[in-house]
Amino acid sequence: MIATMRIWIADKLPAWVFLAGLLSIWQLIVVQEWVASYLLPSPLQILDTTLEMWPDIFAATLSTAQSILWGLGLSLIIGVTSALIFFSIPIARRAILPFCIFFQTVPIIAIAPLLVIWFGYGQPTVNASAFIVSLFPILANTLTGLQETDPQLKELFRLYKPSRWQLVFKLQIPSAIPYIITGIKISAGLAVVGAIVGEFIAGGGLGSLIDAARTQQRVDLVFSGVFMSSVLALSLVYAINLITGLLFRRRPYLRQQ
Amino acid sequence: MPSIEVQQLEKSFSSNAQALFSGLSFTLDSDECLCLLGPSGCGKTTLLRLLMGLEKPSRGTIHVDPALDEKMSYVFQEPRLVPWRTCLENVLLPLELTAKNNPAARNRAVELLQKIGLSDRLQHFPAQLSGGMQMRVALARALITQPKIILFDEPFAALDERTRFHMQDLLLELKARLRLQYVFVTHSISEAVYISDRILLLDNTGAARDIRSLAFSERNQSLKLTPAFNAVVKEYSSLFGEMEDSMNKSNAAKPKL
Numbered sequence: 001m002i003a004t005m006r007i008w009i010a011d012k013l014p015a016w017v018f019l020a021g022l023l024s025i026w027q028l029i030v031v032q033e034w035v036a037s038y039l040l041p042s043p044l045q046i047l048d049t050t051l052e053m054w055p056d057i058f059a060a061t062l063s064t065a066q067s068i069l070w071g072l073g074l075s076l077i078i079g080v081t082s083a084l085i086f087f088s089i090p091i092a093r094r095a096i097l098p099f100c101i102f103f104q105t106v107p108i109i110a111i112a113p114l115l116v117i118w119f120g121y122g123q124p125t126v127n128a129s130a131f132i133v134s135l136f137p138i139l140a141n142t143l144t145g146l147q148e149t150d151p152q153l154k155e156l157f158r159l160y161k162p163s164r165w166q167l168v169f170k171l172q173i174p175s176a177i178p179y180i181i182t183g184i185k186i187s188a189g190l191a192v193v194g195a196i197v198g199e200f201i202a203g204g205g206l207g208s209l210i211d212a213a214r215t216q217q218r219v220d221l222v223f224s225g226v227f228m229s230s231v232l233a234l235s236l237v238y239a240i241n242l243i244t245g246l247l248f249r250r251r252p253y254l255r256q257q
Numbered sequence: 258m259p260s261i262e263v264q265q266l267e268k269s270f271s272s273n274a275q276a277l278f279s280g281l282s283f284t285l286d287s288d289e290c291l292c293l294l295g296p297s298g299c300g301k302t303t304l305l306r307l308l309m310g311l312e313k314p315s316r317g318t319i320h321v322d323p324a325l326d327e328k329m330s331y332v333f334q335e336p337r338l339v340p341w342r343t344c345l346e347n348v349l350l351p352l353e354l355t356a357k358n359n360p361a362a363r364n365r366a367v368e369l370l371q372k373i374g375l376s377d378r379l380q381h382f383p384a385q386l387s388g389g390m391q392m393r394v395a396l397a398r399a400l401i402t403q404p405k406i407i408l409f410d411e412p413f414a415a416l417d418e419r420t421r422f423h424m425q426d427l428l429l430e431l432k433a434r435l436r437l438q439y440v441f442v443t444h445s446i447s448e449a450v451y452i453s454d455r456i457l458l459l460d461n462t463g464a465a466r467d468i469r470s471l472a473f474s475e476r477n478q479s480l481k482l483t484p485a486f487n488a489v490v491k492e493y494s495s496l497f498g499e500m501e502d503s504m505n506k507s508n509a510a511k512p513k514l
Contacts, residue, residue: 171339253340
């Protein structure tokens with residue numbers, strides 16, 4: 001117990017010490033008025049604002065979190081399904097995948113106004129924005145996973161003349177699981193970006209909180225919004241790690257390399 | 258009626274490569290256990306894959322007794338277990354894929370695993386087992402379909418000597434108890450003499466030598482220490498040597514390009 005605590009401290013302490021140092025220097029710079037506080041508010045001031053505005057900030061964070069989960073969840077369902085379709089129907093892959101890649105290169109900020117025209121102001125547009133940016137990594141990773149099934153295992157299955165669906169569900173999808181998880185991790189970060197960009201344009205959530213604070217020159221509130229959006233992204237990564245950890249503890253899907 | 262009848266067999270993997278087996282013919286009687294012996298690259302594994310139907314012959318025919326058609330199993334050179342399936346699930350895989358999985362089959366799988374000394378490992382995953390244990394699971398998987406004949410591709414090559422001897426005896430026991438027939442690829446002359454009734458010596462030129470009647474009244478590991486056994490091994494070693502010599506000569510006689 002003490003040994004594990006010692007390891008934990010040795011592992012994490014440097015980062016905490018560095019953070020404390022950084023915040024102290026920041027606080028010092030602002031208190032000494034080397035930089036004007038309307039450009040760079042001090043950490044304590046940001047904390048004050050966050051506590052004071054907590055109900056608004058919390059509501060905004062919740063709304064953004066909802067959009068992220070919507071977008072990511074939809075990406076997972078549609079991404080994996082379309083990867084399965086592309087994998088089973090090669091002609092569909094050759095016909096459609098190039099356009100998915102092309103679509104992927106169009107920046108979300110350029111599409112967002114279109115989304116507003118189609119879905120109106122508010123959450124549906126934000127959900128769509130989070131969905132669009134997070135779809136492709138899941139789709140592409142799942143497709144790779146399905147295609148990279150161990151040829152030796154495939155040969156083993158072939159001995160027993162399995163049906164196409166048996167091959168997909170008992171071999172190819174389980175082999176693709178590590179790839180799908182990598183796709184979700186990449187998409188999670190992107191979904192946060194997509195949601196906040198969507199909110200800049202369609203309103204609602206942390207995006208419009210940050211945008212409104214900017215127009216009112218409330219730099220401290222901008223910082224609160226930025227801080228909360230990174231808290232969101234971090235919790236998402238943490239939750240995904242927790243869930244996949246539980247999954248892998250039950251079944252070792254990852255192949256030893 | 259012979260179990261397997263091979264006639265004028267030839268196999269080449271590309272049009273300009275030298276064909277394997279140059280017209281190999283042999284029949285395997287319904288009570289025989291055969292070992293395929295020969296240097297690397299002579300086509301032992303390919304012959305086994307041809308017998309299993311994993312490859313198609315370039316020329317010649319392979320006729321397998323129709324009664325054996327669904328009664329053939331294959332054990333690869335490596336255990337080839339599915340990493341995300343437990344021991345028990347790995348053993349049951351062939352039945353799942355052929356839709357013959359039922360409670361009775363499950364009991365049989367548990368019994369099989371007990372018989373090979375893995376009763377306390379039913380719920381373990383392959384990565385938690387030693388190489389020898391994994392090979393035993395692979396053997397149980399081959400046996401679960403209640404085959405009449407099993408094709409083995411150097412299955413014990415990677416095992417330590419003690420485990421290897423143990424597996425050889427297990428094989429002889431299965432042969433006696435279940436009247437199991439096998440075709441066994443190996444590099445080891447003494448292994449071949451110990452476990453088979455008949456040896457097919459192959460060489461790189463495609464020539465084959467058929468050695469019958471390895472009749473030892475009783476087979477156990479102490480047999481390997483008897484002069485009679487060693488005399489046989491020595492005889493085949495020299496045969497093996499002769500074949501390699503003639504092969505080298507024929508290679509030397511070929512004009513260099």
